[in-house]
Amino acid sequence: MPELPEVEVTKKGISPYIEGNIIKNVIIRNYQLRNNIPHDLLNKIKNLKLKKITRRAKYLIFSIGKGFLIIHLGMSGRLYIIQSNKKNLFEYDKHDHVDIFFENNIILRYRDPRRFGLIDWYTGNLLDYKYFNHLGLEPFDKCFNEQFLYNAMQNTKKTIKSVLMDSTIVVGIGNIYANEILFVAGVLPTRIACTISLEECTKLVKQIRCILKKSINLGGSSLKDFYHTDGSIGYFQQSFYVYSRNGKKCKICNSNIKSKIIGQRNTFFCAQCQQ
């Protein structure tokens, strides 16, 4: 589920329930995610206040005491807010791996069937954190502009799609949004990045911001209930122009949407609308 918009929407959805609250307990049913969850996590965060939740790339950062609880949702992770009561204590899905209990009787529950996610504890400077130190710009960072993108692509043989998904250049764009952004910007995903003009970079930067923003707003409205929620997220409720639509008609020009594997990821495009 999670590309940048879903992570941002999750942050906004859970923050009001738990920011400013004291952590009273942590139950870990399965430690094995992308990396093992720190075995002594409870000792690190018990009786400390969750000050603030922020986001970097697709990672959520929980500022707790003098350290940071880092959570990544991987491919299939979700965070829920539920009420702490006997029923919820004993009723959980087999993929509900972690519960964090707050003093206001709220539980933050982490579910992740595929376990590609990450839960980690870090106390240093976040810029040096091993999963952050190589990351590129946030798409909403002022420094992320057409000139930056253009410069970043001059000495590469990669396709433009691979560049958009390269988190050492710009973070947060996953497979779905890379496809959609390239369609709306009118750029073929197969283009070699160094052939993209500055003018095209202007379109791309504009559409990256526009589509991510729109999606955050949509997710925000369809996902406003993070409390007692386990329904499906607004992700597939959105109507995509090209993603997963191979063989179907282009919504703009009526020609067939094509697909091709790029960088081991399925890629969808309209050969008519995109050049």
Added chain:
DNA sequence: CTGTAGACCTGGAGGC
């Protein structure tokens, strides 16, 4: 250094 393939893991969809 750069670019790509493989790895991690489960569930759902579709074919037979």
Added chain:
DNA sequence: TGCCTCCAGGTCTACA
């Protein structure tokens, strides 16, 4: 209904 195969929102690591 059951079994098999393929596919999926991410990203780190190893290797050419």
